[in-house]
Amino acid sequence: MQLYSFFNSSTSYRVRIALALKGLAVDYHGVNIRIGEHRADDYVQGINPSASVPALVDGDFRLGQSLAIIDYLDQLQPAPRLIPQEPQARARVLELSHAIACDMHPVNNLRVLKYLQDVLGASAAQKSAWYAHWIAEGFAAVERLLEQHGHGPWCFGEAPTLADVCLVPQVANALRMGCELSAYRRVMAVYVHADAHPAFIAAQPTRQTDFQA
Ligand SMILES: N[C@@H](CCC(=O)N[C@@H](CS)C(=O)NCC(=O)O)C(=O)O
Structure with missing residues (x-):
């Protein structure tokens, strides 16, 4: 399998954690989103129509969207399972994962911050205030979810799930x-x-391998 990833991308980081937990090796391709490599025609046409990282290529099967990729990996290699099968445990893990992946990550994505700055003329201070605001809103919600439903050293119990896989990169980014x-x-x-x-x-x-200080 091939992974298209950017070292500092939190969505790529999610997939890297899932691969490592499952012990799956991939050929790593760095895509530098800071210089727009994810928007290049050959990447958008040939690898990821969403013009973003991560993307996974498995033979002639190409897949974008970190949560879809992790779900695919969970089906391919269930051990260790990251998305539980029992309906309520599964829903709980998805609830917290979506609070991060659907509510928090998109509003602070590179293209949103660039639009604020380049098109709407936001200053660096305004951009930072935007970022910090949505991080605070988002983590307050995640904290309440953990307070009400969390248990054990991981989000939900004694082993990592998709919820932890989403939480760690979002915290690291913040x-x-x-x-x-x-x-x-x-x-x-x-x-x-x-x-x-x-x-x-x-x-x-x-x-x-694509890390830059
Ligand atoms: N929902 C997508 C989001 C992918 C995404 O937007 N990734 C970011 C990096 S964390 C990206 O490629 N940003 C490029 C941009 O905003 O132009 C996923 O979970 O894979």
Whole structure:
């Protein structure tokens, strides 16, 4: 399999964690979204019509969208299962995962921040305020979800699920952007626990072949 990824992309980071947890090896292709490689015609036509990372290529099967990729990997290699099968456990994991992947990530995506700056004329300070605002809203919701339904050292129990796979990259991204996260006690406890796991370490941005300081 081939993975198209950018070291600092949180959605790529999700897929890297899932691959590492499952012990699946891939050929890694760095796509530098800072210089627009994800918008190049051959990438959009040949790899990912969404013009984003990550993308997975398995033979002649091409797939974008990190959650769809992780679901595909879960079907291909169920151990360890990241999306539970029992209906309520599955719904709970998807609820938290979507709070991050659908509510938090899209509003702070590169193309949104670029639009704010390049088209709407937002200053660097306004862009940072936007980013911090949506991080605070989002993690407050995730904290409440963990408070009401979380248990164990991971989001839900004694083993990682898709919820942890989404949480860690989103926290890492927010910390990199200088956000203060100590108020989200449960979020940070899961982050600290998960970030010490070998699969989560292997997936970190600094460990990728396309990493740039
Ligand atoms: N919902 C998609 C989002 C993919 C996405 O937008 N990835 C970001 C990097 S984290 C990207 O490629 N951004 C490029 C841009 O915004 O132009 C997924 O989960 O894969």
